[in-house]
Amino acid sequence: MNKNFGLSEKQFNQMIEEMRLDNNVLFESIFLSHFKDCIAFLKQKYGANYNDAYDATMDTLLEFRLRIIDGKVRYGNVRYLFTKMATQVYMRNRKNYVARDVEEDDLKADDVQLNHDELHQLSQAWQELSDACQRLFKLHFYGNMKLSEIAKDDDRTPLSVRKQKIRCLNKLLTAYSKRNKSTINEEFLPII
Protein backbone atom coordinates (compact mmCIF):
# COMPACT_ATOMS: atom_id res chain seq x y z
CA MET A 1 0.00 0.00 0.00
CA ASN A 2 1.13 3.54 -0.68
CA LYS A 3 3.29 4.93 2.11
CA ASN A 4 0.99 7.95 2.44
CA PHE A 5 -2.24 5.98 2.17
CA GLY A 6 -2.61 7.09 -1.44
CA LEU A 7 -2.69 10.79 -0.54
CA SER A 8 -0.75 13.37 -2.48
CA GLU A 9 0.95 16.09 -0.42
CA LYS A 10 -1.71 18.54 -1.52
CA GLN A 11 -4.49 16.17 -0.46
CA PHE A 12 -2.73 15.56 2.86
CA ASN A 13 -2.54 19.29 3.57
CA GLN A 14 -6.15 19.69 2.52
CA MET A 15 -7.08 16.91 4.94
CA ILE A 16 -5.37 18.81 7.78
CA GLU A 17 -7.22 21.99 6.94
CA GLU A 18 -10.51 20.09 7.05
CA MET A 19 -9.60 18.39 10.33
CA ARG A 20 -8.85 21.73 11.93
CA LEU A 21 -12.38 22.75 10.98
CA ASP A 22 -13.67 19.61 12.72
CA ASN A 23 -14.33 17.85 9.42
CA ASN A 24 -12.81 14.39 9.86
CA VAL A 25 -14.43 12.62 6.91
CA LEU A 26 -11.27 12.05 4.90
CA PHE A 27 -9.15 11.24 7.94
CA GLU A 28 -11.69 8.69 9.13
CA SER A 29 -12.14 7.10 5.72
CA ILE A 30 -8.39 6.50 5.50
CA PHE A 31 -7.44 5.66 9.05
CA LEU A 32 -10.51 3.67 10.12
CA SER A 33 -10.00 1.55 7.01
CA HIS A 34 -6.45 0.94 8.23
CA PHE A 35 -7.66 -0.03 11.72
CA LYS A 36 -7.99 -3.74 11.00
CA ASP A 37 -4.55 -3.91 9.37
CA CYS A 38 -3.01 -2.23 12.38
CA ILE A 39 -4.65 -4.68 14.80
CA ALA A 40 -3.39 -7.54 12.62
CA PHE A 41 0.11 -6.04 12.57
CA LEU A 42 0.31 -5.72 16.36
CA LYS A 43 -1.02 -9.23 16.81
CA GLN A 44 1.38 -10.74 14.31
CA LYS A 45 4.51 -8.77 15.06
CA TYR A 46 4.23 -8.40 18.85
CA GLY A 47 1.90 -11.23 19.76
CA ALA A 48 -0.63 -8.72 21.09
CA ASN A 49 -4.01 -10.09 22.03
CA TYR A 50 -6.98 -8.66 20.16
CA ASN A 51 -8.21 -6.32 22.90
CA ASP A 52 -4.78 -4.81 23.55
CA ALA A 53 -4.24 -4.35 19.82
CA TYR A 54 -7.66 -2.70 19.46
CA ASP A 55 -6.99 -0.32 22.38
CA ALA A 56 -3.53 0.55 21.13
CA THR A 57 -4.84 1.28 17.63
CA MET A 58 -7.67 3.44 18.99
CA ASP A 59 -5.29 5.35 21.30
CA THR A 60 -2.94 5.82 18.36
CA LEU A 61 -5.72 7.13 16.18
CA LEU A 62 -6.66 9.76 18.77
CA GLU A 63 -3.05 10.80 19.39
CA PHE A 64 -2.11 10.69 15.74
CA ARG A 65 -5.01 12.97 14.89
CA LEU A 66 -3.82 15.53 17.44
CA ARG A 67 -0.25 15.26 16.18
CA ILE A 68 -1.32 15.91 12.62
CA ILE A 69 -3.27 18.95 13.76
CA ASP A 70 -0.42 20.17 15.94
CA GLY A 71 1.88 19.96 12.91
CA LYS A 72 3.98 17.16 14.38
CA VAL A 73 3.30 14.71 11.56
CA ARG A 74 4.54 15.73 8.16
CA TYR A 75 3.88 14.31 4.73
CA GLY A 76 6.44 11.74 3.69
CA ASN A 77 5.77 8.32 5.11
CA VAL A 78 2.57 8.68 7.08
CA ARG A 79 1.78 4.98 7.03
CA TYR A 80 5.14 4.12 8.59
CA LEU A 81 4.73 6.82 11.26
CA PHE A 82 1.27 5.60 12.15
CA THR A 83 2.40 1.99 12.44
CA LYS A 84 5.47 2.97 14.45
CA MET A 85 3.36 5.05 16.78
CA ALA A 86 0.88 2.19 17.20
CA THR A 87 3.79 -0.03 18.19
CA GLN A 88 4.98 2.55 20.72
CA VAL A 89 1.50 3.05 22.14
CA TYR A 90 1.08 -0.70 22.43
CA MET A 91 4.43 -0.96 24.25
CA ARG A 92 3.58 2.03 26.43
CA ASN A 93 0.24 0.48 27.39
CA ARG A 94 2.02 -2.70 28.34
CA LYS A 95 5.21 -1.21 29.71
CA ASN A 96 4.76 -2.46 33.27
CA TYR A 97 3.80 -5.84 32.01
CA VAL A 98 6.33 -6.84 29.38
CA ALA A 99 9.91 -5.90 28.59
CA ARG A 100 10.31 -3.20 26.00
CA ASP A 101 12.71 -2.72 23.18
CA VAL A 102 11.12 0.30 21.49
CA GLU A 103 12.10 3.88 22.13
CA GLU A 104 9.33 6.04 23.51
CA ASP A 105 11.06 9.36 23.42
CA ASP A 106 8.25 11.06 21.53
CA LEU A 107 5.44 9.54 23.53
CA LYS A 108 5.52 11.47 26.77
CA ALA A 109 2.39 11.15 28.86
CA ASP A 110 0.14 14.17 29.00
CA ASP A 111 1.09 16.17 32.07
CA VAL A 112 -2.54 16.93 32.94
CA GLN A 113 -4.31 13.70 33.69
CA LEU A 114 -7.95 13.92 34.74
CA ASN A 115 -9.03 11.36 37.30
CA HIS A 116 -12.34 9.55 36.90
CA ASP A 117 -14.39 12.08 38.87
CA GLU A 118 -12.82 15.08 37.19
CA LEU A 119 -13.33 13.61 33.75
CA HIS A 120 -16.96 12.94 34.58
CA GLN A 121 -17.50 16.41 36.04
CA LEU A 122 -15.73 18.17 33.21
CA SER A 123 -17.69 16.11 30.66
CA GLN A 124 -20.90 17.22 32.35
CA ALA A 125 -19.72 20.84 32.36
CA TRP A 126 -18.85 20.45 28.69
CA GLN A 127 -22.38 19.20 27.96
CA GLU A 128 -23.77 22.35 29.59
CA LEU A 129 -21.99 24.58 27.11
CA SER A 130 -23.87 26.00 24.16
CA ASP A 131 -23.21 24.58 20.68
CA ALA A 132 -21.39 27.79 19.85
CA CYS A 133 -19.00 27.41 22.80
CA GLN A 134 -18.40 23.73 22.06
CA ARG A 135 -17.67 24.55 18.43
CA LEU A 136 -15.28 27.34 19.39
CA PHE A 137 -13.37 25.08 21.81
CA LYS A 138 -13.27 22.24 19.32
CA LEU A 139 -11.79 24.50 16.67
CA HIS A 140 -9.42 26.33 19.02
CA PHE A 141 -8.31 23.62 21.46
CA TYR A 142 -8.87 20.45 19.49
CA GLY A 143 -8.33 21.80 16.00
CA ASN A 144 -5.54 24.16 17.09
CA MET A 145 -7.01 27.03 15.08
CA LYS A 146 -5.97 30.51 16.06
CA LEU A 147 -8.74 32.86 17.18
CA SER A 148 -7.91 35.14 14.26
CA GLU A 149 -8.39 32.24 11.83
CA ILE A 150 -11.73 31.37 13.39
CA ALA A 151 -12.76 35.02 13.22
CA LYS A 152 -11.84 35.18 9.55
CA ASP A 153 -13.70 31.96 8.83
CA ASP A 154 -16.82 33.21 10.63
CA ASP A 155 -16.53 36.71 9.21
CA ARG A 156 -16.22 38.22 12.69
CA THR A 157 -13.68 40.42 14.42
CA PRO A 158 -10.89 38.70 16.40
CA LEU A 159 -11.93 40.72 19.44
CA SER A 160 -15.46 39.32 19.44
CA VAL A 161 -14.13 35.75 19.15
CA ARG A 162 -11.68 36.42 21.98
CA LYS A 163 -14.51 37.72 24.18
CA GLN A 164 -16.62 34.72 23.27
CA LYS A 165 -13.79 32.41 24.25
CA ILE A 166 -13.47 34.06 27.67
CA ARG A 167 -17.22 33.87 28.24
CA CYS A 168 -17.21 30.20 27.27
CA LEU A 169 -14.23 29.49 29.52
CA ASN A 170 -16.01 31.15 32.44
CA LYS A 171 -19.13 29.09 31.78
CA LEU A 172 -17.14 25.90 31.58
CA LEU A 173 -15.13 26.53 34.74
CA THR A 174 -18.16 27.74 36.69
CA ALA A 175 -20.15 24.66 35.65
CA TYR A 176 -17.20 22.48 36.58
CA SER A 177 -16.75 24.18 39.97
CA LYS A 178 -20.42 23.61 40.79
CA ARG A 179 -19.89 19.88 40.33
CA ASN A 180 -16.51 19.73 41.99
CA LYS A 181 -16.43 20.44 45.71
CA SER A 182 -12.99 22.00 45.46
CA THR A 183 -14.01 25.16 43.68
CA ILE A 184 -11.63 26.95 41.41
CA ASN A 185 -10.25 30.14 42.86
CA GLU A 186 -12.35 32.95 41.37
CA GLU A 187 -9.35 35.15 40.87
CA PHE A 188 -8.12 32.58 38.36
CA LEU A 189 -11.23 32.81 36.21
CA PRO A 190 -10.65 34.68 32.96
CA ILE A 191 -11.81 38.29 33.11
CA ILE A 192 -13.88 39.70 30.29
Added chain:
Amino acid sequence: MKNFYQSYDAAVSPEERELVVKKALRQVIHIEQRKEWEQVLNHQHGITRIEKNQLLKISWMKLLTVAASFAAFIFAGHYFFNQQQTIQALAQEYLAEVPVHHPGLSKGVSEQDEQNRQIAISLFDSQKYAGAIDKFNVIVKLSVQDQFYLGLSYLYYGEIDSAIPLFVELDKQTIQYREEVNWFLSLAYILNNDQSKAKIQLEQIKNGDWNFQKSKSLLTKLN
Protein backbone atom coordinates in the same frame (compact mmCIF):
# COMPACT_ATOMS: atom_id res chain seq x y z
CA MET B 1 1.46 13.95 36.61
CA LYS B 2 -1.16 16.28 38.10
CA ASN B 3 -4.93 16.22 38.01
CA PHE B 4 -6.97 19.04 36.52
CA TYR B 5 -7.66 21.01 39.68
CA GLN B 6 -4.06 20.86 40.88
CA SER B 7 -2.75 21.80 37.45
CA TYR B 8 -5.15 24.72 37.06
CA ASP B 9 -4.34 26.13 40.49
CA ALA B 10 -0.60 25.64 40.02
CA ALA B 11 -0.53 27.50 36.72
CA VAL B 12 1.12 30.86 37.17
CA SER B 13 -0.22 32.75 34.19
CA PRO B 14 -3.50 32.95 32.22
CA GLU B 15 -1.69 31.34 29.27
CA GLU B 16 -0.64 28.38 31.39
CA ARG B 17 -4.14 28.05 32.81
CA GLU B 18 -5.53 28.05 29.30
CA LEU B 19 -3.09 25.31 28.36
CA VAL B 20 -4.34 23.23 31.28
CA VAL B 21 -7.92 23.70 30.10
CA LYS B 22 -6.88 22.83 26.56
CA LYS B 23 -5.24 19.57 27.66
CA ALA B 24 -8.17 18.67 29.90
CA LEU B 25 -10.74 19.45 27.23
CA ARG B 26 -8.87 17.35 24.70
CA GLN B 27 -9.35 14.39 27.04
CA VAL B 28 -13.06 15.17 27.34
CA ILE B 29 -13.44 15.48 23.57
CA HIS B 30 -11.46 12.26 23.13
CA ILE B 31 -14.18 10.38 24.99
CA GLU B 32 -16.77 11.59 22.46
CA GLN B 33 -14.42 10.96 19.55
CA ARG B 34 -13.61 7.47 20.78
CA LYS B 35 -17.31 6.59 21.10
CA GLU B 36 -18.01 7.97 17.64
CA TRP B 37 -15.17 5.99 16.07
CA GLU B 38 -16.13 2.83 17.95
CA GLN B 39 -19.58 3.07 16.43
CA VAL B 40 -18.25 3.72 12.93
CA LEU B 41 -15.82 0.81 13.29
CA ASN B 42 -18.59 -1.45 14.53
CA HIS B 43 -21.23 -0.49 11.99
CA GLN B 44 -19.15 0.20 8.89
CA HIS B 45 -16.15 -2.07 9.35
CA GLY B 46 -17.49 -4.82 11.61
CA ILE B 47 -14.73 -4.19 14.19
CA THR B 48 -15.63 -4.22 17.90
CA ARG B 49 -13.59 -3.80 21.09
CA ILE B 50 -14.10 -7.45 21.93
CA GLU B 51 -13.40 -9.79 19.05
CA LYS B 52 -16.59 -10.94 17.37
CA ASN B 53 -15.78 -14.61 17.76
CA GLN B 54 -15.27 -14.00 21.47
CA LEU B 55 -18.50 -12.07 21.74
CA LEU B 56 -20.37 -14.90 20.12
CA LYS B 57 -18.49 -17.65 21.89
CA ILE B 58 -20.87 -20.43 22.76
CA SER B 59 -20.02 -23.21 25.19
CA TRP B 60 -20.70 -26.84 24.26
CA MET B 61 -23.68 -26.97 26.59
CA LYS B 62 -25.11 -23.90 25.00
CA LEU B 63 -24.41 -25.39 21.62
CA LEU B 64 -26.51 -28.45 22.51
CA THR B 65 -29.29 -26.18 23.65
CA VAL B 66 -29.05 -24.23 20.43
CA ALA B 67 -29.16 -27.47 18.45
CA ALA B 68 -32.26 -28.62 20.32
CA SER B 69 -34.05 -25.42 19.59
CA PHE B 70 -32.77 -25.18 16.05
CA ALA B 71 -36.20 -25.10 14.47
CA ALA B 72 -37.29 -22.18 16.59
CA PHE B 73 -34.01 -20.49 15.89
CA ILE B 74 -34.61 -20.68 12.14
CA PHE B 75 -37.75 -18.60 12.52
CA ALA B 76 -36.37 -16.16 15.01
CA GLY B 77 -32.75 -16.35 13.90
CA HIS B 78 -32.34 -13.19 11.97
CA TYR B 79 -34.21 -11.06 14.49
CA PHE B 80 -32.41 -12.68 17.43
CA PHE B 81 -28.97 -12.21 15.93
CA ASN B 82 -29.56 -8.54 15.24
CA GLN B 83 -30.93 -8.00 18.74
CA GLN B 84 -27.96 -9.86 20.20
CA GLN B 85 -25.47 -7.76 18.31
CA THR B 86 -27.29 -4.56 19.24
CA ILE B 87 -27.53 -5.27 22.95
CA GLN B 88 -23.95 -6.50 23.17
CA ALA B 89 -22.80 -3.39 21.34
CA LEU B 90 -24.79 -1.26 23.79
CA ALA B 91 -23.39 -3.15 26.78
CA GLN B 92 -19.90 -2.71 25.37
CA GLU B 93 -20.59 0.98 24.84
CA TYR B 94 -21.76 1.39 28.46
CA LEU B 95 -18.70 -0.47 29.68
CA ALA B 96 -16.37 1.76 27.68
CA GLU B 97 -18.10 5.04 28.57
CA VAL B 98 -15.89 6.38 31.34
CA PRO B 99 -13.17 4.19 32.78
CA VAL B 100 -13.61 3.40 36.47
CA HIS B 101 -10.80 4.44 38.76
CA HIS B 102 -9.75 2.83 41.99
CA PRO B 103 -10.41 5.01 45.10
CA GLY B 104 -6.99 4.25 46.55
CA LEU B 105 -5.12 1.97 48.86
CA SER B 106 -6.84 0.15 51.71
CA LYS B 107 -5.14 -1.66 54.60
CA GLY B 108 -3.95 -5.19 54.00
CA VAL B 109 -2.40 -7.89 56.16
CA SER B 110 1.16 -7.97 54.89
CA GLU B 111 3.69 -5.60 53.47
CA GLN B 112 4.02 -7.71 50.34
CA ASP B 113 0.27 -7.62 49.81
CA GLU B 114 0.33 -3.85 50.27
CA GLN B 115 3.00 -3.47 47.61
CA ASN B 116 1.21 -5.72 45.15
CA ARG B 117 -2.06 -3.96 45.85
CA GLN B 118 -0.48 -0.57 45.26
CA ILE B 119 0.93 -1.68 41.90
CA ALA B 120 -2.35 -3.36 40.94
CA ILE B 121 -4.28 -0.16 41.69
CA SER B 122 -1.84 1.91 39.70
CA LEU B 123 -2.08 -0.46 36.73
CA PHE B 124 -5.87 -0.52 36.99
CA ASP B 125 -6.09 3.27 37.02
CA SER B 126 -3.82 3.38 33.97
CA GLN B 127 -6.21 0.96 32.27
CA LYS B 128 -3.50 -1.68 32.06
CA TYR B 129 -5.85 -4.42 33.01
CA ALA B 130 -3.68 -7.41 32.13
CA GLY B 131 -0.99 -6.20 34.52
CA ALA B 132 -3.58 -5.35 37.18
CA ILE B 133 -4.99 -8.90 36.94
CA ASP B 134 -1.52 -10.35 37.46
CA LYS B 135 -0.86 -8.17 40.48
CA PHE B 136 -4.27 -8.63 42.14
CA ASN B 137 -3.84 -12.36 41.70
CA VAL B 138 -0.60 -12.50 43.70
CA ILE B 139 -2.18 -10.79 46.71
CA VAL B 140 -2.38 -13.52 49.33
CA LYS B 141 -5.42 -12.24 51.16
CA LEU B 142 -7.78 -10.56 48.74
CA SER B 143 -10.07 -7.99 50.33
CA VAL B 144 -13.63 -7.45 49.10
CA GLN B 145 -12.37 -4.34 47.36
CA ASP B 146 -9.57 -6.31 45.68
CA GLN B 147 -12.07 -8.88 44.45
CA PHE B 148 -14.29 -6.18 43.00
CA TYR B 149 -11.45 -4.48 41.13
CA LEU B 150 -10.02 -7.83 39.99
CA GLY B 151 -13.46 -8.63 38.56
CA LEU B 152 -13.55 -5.25 36.85
CA SER B 153 -10.04 -5.79 35.46
CA TYR B 154 -11.15 -9.10 33.95
CA LEU B 155 -14.26 -7.46 32.52
CA TYR B 156 -12.40 -4.55 30.94
CA TYR B 157 -9.74 -6.90 29.66
CA GLY B 158 -12.40 -9.03 27.99
CA GLU B 159 -11.96 -12.14 30.15
CA ILE B 160 -15.63 -12.21 30.93
CA ASP B 161 -15.70 -15.84 32.02
CA SER B 162 -13.27 -14.96 34.82
CA ALA B 163 -15.11 -11.78 35.82
CA ILE B 164 -18.52 -13.38 36.31
CA PRO B 165 -17.72 -15.81 39.19
CA LEU B 166 -15.95 -13.03 41.09
CA PHE B 167 -18.96 -10.74 40.84
CA VAL B 168 -21.35 -13.57 41.70
CA GLU B 169 -19.29 -14.34 44.78
CA LEU B 170 -19.23 -10.67 45.79
CA ASP B 171 -22.97 -10.48 45.30
CA LYS B 172 -23.38 -13.29 47.85
CA GLN B 173 -20.72 -12.06 50.27
CA THR B 174 -21.43 -8.38 50.74
CA ILE B 175 -23.73 -5.50 49.96
CA GLN B 176 -20.78 -3.09 49.90
CA TYR B 177 -20.67 -3.05 46.11
CA ARG B 178 -24.30 -4.03 45.51
CA GLU B 179 -25.12 -1.36 42.91
CA GLU B 180 -21.79 -1.69 41.10
CA VAL B 181 -21.92 -5.48 41.06
CA ASN B 182 -25.49 -5.48 39.77
CA TRP B 183 -24.47 -3.24 36.91
CA PHE B 184 -21.20 -4.83 35.90
CA LEU B 185 -22.50 -8.38 36.33
CA SER B 186 -25.42 -7.48 34.05
CA LEU B 187 -22.99 -6.21 31.41
CA ALA B 188 -20.83 -9.31 31.81
CA TYR B 189 -23.81 -11.62 31.28
CA ILE B 190 -24.86 -9.70 28.17
CA LEU B 191 -21.35 -9.80 26.75
CA ASN B 192 -21.21 -13.49 27.60
CA ASN B 193 -24.44 -14.03 25.67
CA ASP B 194 -26.41 -15.11 28.74
CA GLN B 195 -29.59 -13.13 28.34
CA SER B 196 -31.71 -14.85 31.00
CA LYS B 197 -29.17 -14.19 33.76
CA ALA B 198 -28.59 -10.68 32.45
CA LYS B 199 -32.30 -10.00 32.71
CA ILE B 200 -32.50 -11.28 36.30
CA GLN B 201 -29.48 -9.18 37.24
CA LEU B 202 -30.76 -6.04 35.53
CA GLU B 203 -34.05 -6.40 37.38
CA GLN B 204 -32.08 -6.08 40.65
CA ILE B 205 -31.24 -2.49 39.70
CA LYS B 206 -33.91 -0.41 41.36
CA ASN B 207 -35.08 3.14 40.74
CA GLY B 208 -32.48 5.44 42.29
CA ASP B 209 -29.67 2.91 41.91
CA TRP B 210 -26.59 3.66 39.85
CA ASN B 211 -27.30 3.39 36.10
CA PHE B 212 -31.01 2.67 36.59
CA GLN B 213 -31.96 4.38 33.32
CA LYS B 214 -29.35 2.48 31.37
CA SER B 215 -30.47 -0.79 32.93
CA LYS B 216 -33.99 0.01 31.72
CA SER B 217 -32.68 0.56 28.20
CA LEU B 218 -30.93 -2.80 28.28
CA LEU B 219 -34.01 -4.53 29.72
CA THR B 220 -36.17 -3.06 26.96
CA LYS B 221 -33.85 -4.55 24.38
CA LEU B 222 -33.79 -7.90 26.17
CA ASN B 223 -37.60 -8.14 26.40
